[in-house]
Amino acid sequence: MKIIVAIKQVPERDARIRVDAAGKWIDLQDVEFTLNESDAYALEEALQLKEAHGGEVIVLSAGPERVGKTIREALAKGADRAIHVESDDLAAYDALGVAQLLAAAVRDEDADLILTGLQSDDLGLGQTGVILAELLALPHASLILKIEAVPGGIKVLRELEDGWFQHVELPTPAVLTIQSGNSKLRYATLMGIKRAKTKEVRRVTPLELAAKPEAPVVVLERVLLPNKQRTSQILGGSPAEAAAALVEKLRFEVRAL
Amino acid sequence: MSNAMSSVLVFLEIKNREISRISWEAMAAAHTLAEGHGLSVDVALVASPGNPIFATIHGKAPRTVYAIDHSLLHDYTADGYTAAYAQLIQQVSPSYVVFPHTYQVRDFAPCLATRFKQVLISDVTGIETHAGAASVAPTFIRQLLQGKLNAQYHHRGTGPCFLSIQAGAFRADAAEAGATTLATFEPRLDAAKIRTKPSEPFRASAQTVDLSSASILVSVGRGIREEANLPIVQELATALGAELAASRPICDNGWLPMDRQVGSSGQTVAPKVYLAIGISGAIQHLVGMKGSQCIVAINKDENAPIFEVADYGIVGDLFDVVPALTAAVLKGKG
Numbered sequence: 001m002k003i004i005v006a007i008k009q010v011p012e013r014d015a016r017i018r019v020d021a022a023g024k025w026i027d028l029q030d031v032e033f034t035l036n037e038s039d040a041y042a043l044e045e046a047l048q049l050k051e052a053h054g055g056e057v058i059v060l061s062a063g064p065e066r067v068g069k070t071i072r073e074a075l076a077k078g079a080d081r082a083i084h085v086e087s088d089d090l091a092a093y094d095a096l097g098v099a100q101l102l103a104a105a106v107r108d109e110d111a112d113l114i115l116t117g118l119q120s121d122d123l124g125l126g127q128t129g130v131i132l133a134e135l136l137a138l139p140h141a142s143l144i145l146k147i148e149a150v151p152g153g154i155k156v157l158r159e160l161e162d163g164w165f166q167h168v169e170l171p172t173p174a175v176l177t178i179q180s181g182n183s184k185l186r187y188a189t190l191m192g193i194k195r196a197k198t199k200e201v202r203r204v205t206p207l208e209l210a211a212k213p214e215a216p217v218v219v220l221e222r223v224l225l226p227n228k229q230r231t232s233q234i235l236g237g238s239p240a241e242a243a244a245a246l247v248e249k250l251r252f253e254v255r256a257l
Numbered sequence: 258m259s260n261a262m263s264s265v266l267v268f269l270e271i272k273n274r275e276i277s278r279i280s281w282e283a284m285a286a287a288h289t290l291a292e293g294h295g296l297s298v299d300v301a302l303v304a305s306p307g308n309p310i311f312a313t314i315h316g317k318a319p320r321t322v323y324a325i326d327h328s329l330l331h332d333y334t335a336d337g338y339t340a341a342y343a344q345l346i347q348q349v350s351p352s353y354v355v356f357p358h359t360y361q362v363r364d365f366a367p368c369l370a371t372r373f374k375q376v377l378i379s380d381v382t383g384i385e386t387h388a389g390a391a392s393v394a395p396t397f398i399r400q401l402l403q404g405k406l407n408a409q410y411h412h413r414g415t416g417p418c419f420l421s422i423q424a425g426a427f428r429a430d431a432a433e434a435g436a437t438t439l440a441t442f443e444p445r446l447d448a449a450k451i452r453t454k455p456s457e458p459f460r461a462s463a464q465t466v467d468l469s470s471a472s473i474l475v476s477v478g479r480g481i482r483e484e485a486n487l488p489i490v491q492e493l494a495t496a497l498g499a500e501l502a503a504s505r506p507i508c509d510n511g512w513l514p515m516d517r518q519v520g521s522s523g524q525t526v527a528p529k530v531y532l533a534i535g536i537s538g539a540i541q542h543l544v545g546m547k548g549s550q551c552i553v554a555i556n557k558d559e560n561a562p563i564f565e566v567a568d569y570g571i572v573g574d575l576f577d578v579v580p581a582l583t584a585a586v587l588k589g590k591g
Contacts, residue, residue, distance in 0.1 A: 017402060019406075095367070095376045096376045123401055124379075124399075124402075124403075126363055127376075130365075130367035131371050139452035141364070159360070162525075165461055168453050168454065168455045169454040171452060181505070181508070181509025219410065219411050221396070221408075222408070222409045226562065232552075232565075232567040232568055232569060234570045239573055239580075240585070242581070250551075256473060256530045257586070
């Protein structure tokens with residue numbers, strides 16, 4: 001099975017959030033980056049499928065040079081090679097534009113499966129995988145927890161709302177977006193880290209992939225910190241004082257105790 | 258057939274044989290948009306025209322209600338819905354297409370938008386229209402970085418603008434009388450082009466914990482760091498006579514069973530008191546608990562979005578605050 005995993009490098013969850021000078025994104029100075037959480041699960045699913053059925057896992061990521069570090073980490077966990085769509089200016093693209101780049105980068109690979117995380121922890125659009133399926137004219141399923149090979153295709157477990165689930169069968173090649181949490185993520189071994197250094201990372205630029213970038217139809221105009229119209233009453237003091245104040249509130253104002 | 262670029266088309270969703278609450282909210286969002294730009298609102302849903310559900314459509318009256326009727330739409334598939342909806346959009350030619358932001362919509366709407374060379378603006382929490390300037394494009398607000406940042410988006414270009422509306426962001430409109438036409442829309446669908454085969458939905462396990470009946474919930478999130486730390490919140494729950502609940506990562510890690518999960522993929526709760534401990538307050542969690550009568554947040558990050566919905570907050574290390582709170586509760590009882 002030949003599997004492509006599209007992954008994204010995102011700011012760490014506890015990164016300090018300050019709006020940058022242009023007002024269009026956060027100030028990335030001093031921000032640490034990590035692999036997007038649901039993409040980590042997509043990678044894990046891909047590696048498990050390869051272990052079960054053989055084949056190849058190819059990591060695909062778009063972004064500036066620093067993304068190379070996240071790609072190496074994925075290679076260290078066991079991916080075989082990588083494609084890096086290198087661009088310092090991905091913010092100029094909308095979700096369709098990014099998906100077009102990714103589609104162009106993998107079209108000739110003829111993979112059996114393309115996996116990606118359900119959504120990114122930074123922009124949270126939750127669309128890249130589904131758009132990719134449409135652009136490549138492949139069937140897809142989203143919010144996937146389990147993948148099983150069946151004759152002619154795959155059977156997946158899809159999460160629905162309110163604790164409901166559903167099995168869906170689809171032919172391969174197909175695109176799946178993976179929900180977090182179903183398997184235990186592996187760590188890179190020392191041997192894996194060593195091997196990753198010699199694995200192939202093919203770098204391509206947007207210009208090489210598409211003759212001309214299309215004008216985005218959806219534009220992020222401005223970011224701003226949420227309005228602090230806080231109605232919450234912050235109880236200060238030492239932990240013991242704050243706790244005592246809260247018990248008072250819950251007893252006499254909320255009348256819950 | 259309506260004039261080009263003159264309407265807002267809202268796709269409603271049925272859940273448990275009713276039009277879902279989030280669908281009414283999406284309809285209210287559509288009216289906000291329509292009023293700002295002098296547009297009509299049409300709604301559509303997949304159901305036979307004889308379905309009694311059409312009699313339940315309320316709120317501000319839409320101009321037309323489309324009953325999208327086809328045997329291949331009885332079970333949801335992305336291929337079937339994308340094809341059917343695309344045909345209705347081509348016929349109605351709306352300037353805006355509005356969806357409730359549900360798991361189902363997330364599964365097909367990005368495909369549908371792509372078919373029109375558009376991009377879905379997903380998970381919209383606010384719409385700003387510009388009074389007296391209907392020709393000025395509206396601003397759409399959505400959250401980034403798990404609610405730590407808001408972003409303003411604009412749609413450019415001439416095609417329809419696709420939006421999905423987050424749960425709880427708009428209040429469903431009160432019913433108003435008005436003339437509505439019910440029209441049947443029969444899409445042309447080909448069974449051979451529906452590539453996925455869905456099975457019947459099922460519930461993984463019988464729910465053993467009904468969080469919705471608890472009057473106090475102590476809910477724990479990522480801030481607890483490891484499973485071995487759970488007893489400190491369990492002790493607080495016991496002292497309060499509360500049920501223990503959790504945000505998604507805790508259940509994903511298997512530290513607490515799935516049936517204790519609160520949020521869009523777990524249970525929706527509205528207890529008398531909801532204590533959010535070490536929960537930052539991503540929107541997927543907030544939609545499951547923001548109806549609680551009193552929300553208490555304990556978090557070390559004073560900028561955590563959970564404080565935006567909390568009535569009382571304690572900014573501090575939960576490993577100090579929670580044991581102190583347990584002691585204070587027990588002391589009060591003694």
